[in-house]
Amino acid sequence: MGQKITIEPVTRVEGHGKVTIHLDNDGNIEQTRLHIVEFRGFERFVQGRPYWEMPVLVQRLCGICPVSHHLAAAKATDVIVGAGTGEGLTPTGEKMRRLMHYGQMFQSHSLHFFHLASPDLLFGIESDPFKRNIIHVALEHRDLAVQGVMMRKYGQEVIKATAGKKIHGTGAIPGGINKHLTEEERDYLLHGDDYMNIDKMISWSQDALEFFKEYHKKNKAVIDQFAEFPSSYLSLVRKDGALDLYHGVLRAVDTEGKKILHDVDYQEYYKYIDEEVKSWSYMKFPYLKEIGKKTGWYSVGPLARMNTAEFIDTPLAQKEFGFFKKYNEGKPSNKPMHAHWARLIEILHSAEKIKLLLNDPQLMEGELVTKGNKHLEGVGLIEAPRGTLFHHYKIQENDMISMANLIVSTTNNNQPMNEAVNQVATRVMTGKKEITEGMMNAVEVAIRAYDPCLSCATHAMGQMPLEFEIFDHENMLIERKFKG
Amino acid sequence: MTEHTPNILVYGYGNPGRQDDGLGVKLTETLEKWITDNHYSQIRTDSNYQLNLEDVATISAYDLVIFADASKEDVPDFRFEPLEASDRVEFTMHAVSPAFILHLCNKVFNHQPRAYLLHIKGYEWEFMENMTGKAGTNLKAATEFLQGFLRNLIQSDC
Numbered sequence: 001m002g003q004k005i006t007i008e009p010v011t012r013v014e015g016h017g018k019v020t021i022h023l024d025n026d027g028n029i030e031q032t033r034l035h036i037v038e039f040r041g042f043e044r045f046v047q048g049r050p051y052w053e054m055p056v057l058v059q060r061l062c063g064i065c066p067v068s069h070h071l072a073a074a075k076a077t078d079v080i081v082g083a084g085t086g087e088g089l090t091p092t093g094e095k096m097r098r099l100m101h102y103g104q105m106f107q108s109h110s111l112h113f114f115h116l117a118s119p120d121l122l123f124g125i126e127s128d129p130f131k132r133n134i135i136h137v138a139l140e141h142r143d144l145a146v147q148g149v150m151m152r153k154y155g156q157e158v159i160k161a162t163a164g165k166k167i168h169g170t171g172a173i174p175g176g177i178n179k180h181l182t183e184e185e186r187d188y189l190l191h192g193d194d195y196m197n198i199d200k201m202i203s204w205s206q207d208a209l210e211f212f213k214e215y216h217k218k219n220k221a222v223i224d225q226f227a228e229f230p231s232s233y234l235s236l237v238r239k240d241g242a243l244d245l246y247h248g249v250l251r252a253v254d255t256e257g258k259k260i261l262h263d264v265d266y267q268e269y270y271k272y273i274d275e276e277v278k279s280w281s282y283m284k285f286p287y288l289k290e291i292g293k294k295t296g297w298y299s300v301g302p303l304a305r306m307n308t309a310e311f312i313d314t315p316l317a318q319k320e321f322g323f324f325k326k327y328n329e330g331k332p333s334n335k336p337m338h339a340h341w342a343r344l345i346e347i348l349h350s351a352e353k354i355k356l357l358l359n360d361p362q363l364m365e366g367e368l369v370t371k372g373n374k375h376l377e378g379v380g381l382i383e384a385p386r387g388t389l390f391h392h393y394k395i396q397e398n399d400m401i402s403m404a405n406l407i408v409s410t411t412n413n414n415q416p417m418n419e420a421v422n423q424v425a426t427r428v429m430t431g432k433k434e435i436t437e438g439m440m441n442a443v444e445v446a447i448r449a450y451d452p453c454l455s456c457a458t459h460a461m462g463q464m465p466l467e468f469e470i471f472d473h474e475n476m477l478i479e480r481k482f483k484g
Numbered sequence: 485m486t487e488h489t490p491n492i493l494v495y496g497y498g499n500p501g502r503q504d505d506g507l508g509v510k511l512t513e514t515l516e517k518w519i520t521d522n523h524y525s526q527i528r529t530d531s532n533y534q535l536n537l538e539d540v541a542t543i544s545a546y547d548l549v550i551f552a553d554a555s556k557e558d559v560p561d562f563r564f565e566p567l568e569a570s571d572r573v574e575f576t577m578h579a580v581s582p583a584f585i586l587h588l589c590n591k592v593f594n595h596q597p598r599a600y601l602l603h604i605k606g607y608e609w610e611f612m613e614n615m616t617g618k619a620g621t622n623l624k625a626a627t628e629f630l631q632g633f634l635r636n637l638i639q640s641d642c
Contacts, residue, residue, distance in 0.1 A: 042611065045611045057501075059501065060499065060501030060502060060611055066533065107538075111536070111537065115537055134537070134588065135571045135584075135587065135588060135591060138588060138591040138592050139591060142591075142592065145588075145591070145592050146592055148537065149537050149538060149540050149541050149588075149592060150538075150541060152536065152537055152538040153538035153541050153542075156538055166531070166532050166533075167499075167500065167509060167531060167532060167533060168500065168501065
């Protein structure tokens, strides 16, 4: 009997996603889809608002990664106020923003690895769902849980010191930044008591990488073969090819590593990238125009960045990058679970960058803001934790926003996540009479590797049901499960 | 303040950019002035878009924690209740429940502060800064109640 299986919403990812898997009468996979069922309309909402509000206003988009939106919007408004595209800021302005961004990257990746991914790695994808969570990590691997909590807290403290406050931070403004780092803030982040200092963070970042590599040695099939599929990859890179999470040129490579987008200026991204609308999802499907809708899709995020970059400019992360590249024989890794590895390399890189910046006296003195001639359009790109984030604004002469286009990281990964779902569902569900909890989690693990964020930023109590439904070939509900 | 007076944290969470979702944060902002005016040095406030795992470390430093949040539940204006720790895993781990934070605090730091939850009834959740009039009325009532609760707590320890 044909079945339609619905997993709704996906656990441990943001917002409201739904996976449907259609099986035919023989139990083979007919079709898989990851649906995004919420529509936010934020791009229309900001029309008619003054451009200088954008760096604060866009933080309403998401309570998970407001710093990424804050900085991408600030970069777009830099162009509007004539401060250039990332390289026109004062040294203090750029370095303070970078410090904020590395803090965001450090805390977000730490949360993902220790609290979202580690339960799957420690206990197994098909283990008892009751056990597969951070509470049981704390019970059985307390040191890991402590590290995760404190690394997350440290990153938040960096953000607080640079953005000014945790909610609706105001640090980045059009053309620069509105504060210096104080001596007290610097000393706290450099030499804080207990665990709260940068040397401990670097040490723990290295420990986490060792933990992963040790796990990898013993579980090659899980890490190397789970949901593997060919993909193109896109990210910002520095002009010399280095990994750069804050600014650079746009590069894409194909599954063999050949450049298919040649280090272009992101102010003209729309010449190279378009978005396709599909009737079954509110989330669009971006693609490279030159290659076309069918095969022009690409992946973004930590794994994409490892695949596009040629080197890393901090020594400890570069050493790990070398191991990663050697393991993949110098070619892009098409293994979604390698995203965990990539994320850990970026945690270490971010910690090293934070230490360098904290020791830089230019964060505590110097000009904060640059201004020039006004422009009526600006594009801001940043490598958010989940991947490349695009903010594009046009304004009228009276400074009001007339057009906004946002391509968020999770949207860029829309097609890759669908591909991953299809790979896993085909592998674990084909021909099976019963769909088990472990099979459903395997699908979710594939999605979680992309760390998607579908958040609407509201969280009021009683809003988070977890539902699983199975329909027969006539779309009759035959089973419903609730999670959480 | 005596040595018996608990260290108290009032933690409001929500997104003030989504109308009534910001009720918990607004409560802490209102309370800050009251704390300063009354020299209640044993009370601290904190706020964020949502609770997350680093808050385990934050609450571990306190004896008593009061979480304040907007609520869609069927409560008249506000509801104040003791909070029990829970290991129930929520839909998302990017934002977690106060009961989960409390439970994890015990497991990670071997300390579980006494805790309460203050639900404040909200009505609208769109992309707007200002809360609804009815939510504002509920916030006022909840704030006055909490001030009385905290005042009694401190006075009973003096």
